[in-house]
Amino acid sequence: MSYEKVMQATNFIVGTKQSVKALKAGTAREVVIADDADVKVTQKVIQTAIEHNVPITKVDSMKKLGKACGIEVGASAVAIIK
Numbered sequence: 001m002s003y004e005k006v007m008q009a010t011n012f013i014v015g016t017k018q019s020v021k022a023l024k025a026g027t028a029r030e031v032v033i034a035d036d037a038d039v040k041v042t043q044k045v046i047q048t049a050i051e052h053n054v055p056i057t058k059v060d061s062m063k064k065l066g067k068a069c070g071i072e073v074g075a076s077a078v079a080i081i082k
């Protein structure tokens with residue numbers, strides 16, 4: 001379900017650092033996190049999303065999330081922006 005949401009989104013940002021920037025700027029409307037990503041990597045994104053009351057959706061695979069974004073590598077976090 002969430003992979004389709006990312007594929008249908010017209011604007012999204014891939015990666016933890018860029019997702020955190022989007023959250024702090026107030027442009028992210030939802031964050032998608034891969035469950036198989038290292039917690040140390042995704043912790044800052046999750047914490048920032050909670051602080052800014054942005055919904056968090058979890059998916060099972062970094063590889064599938066990256067593929068949904070149209071990239072050849074796995075993605076630990078994706079921010080769907082407004």
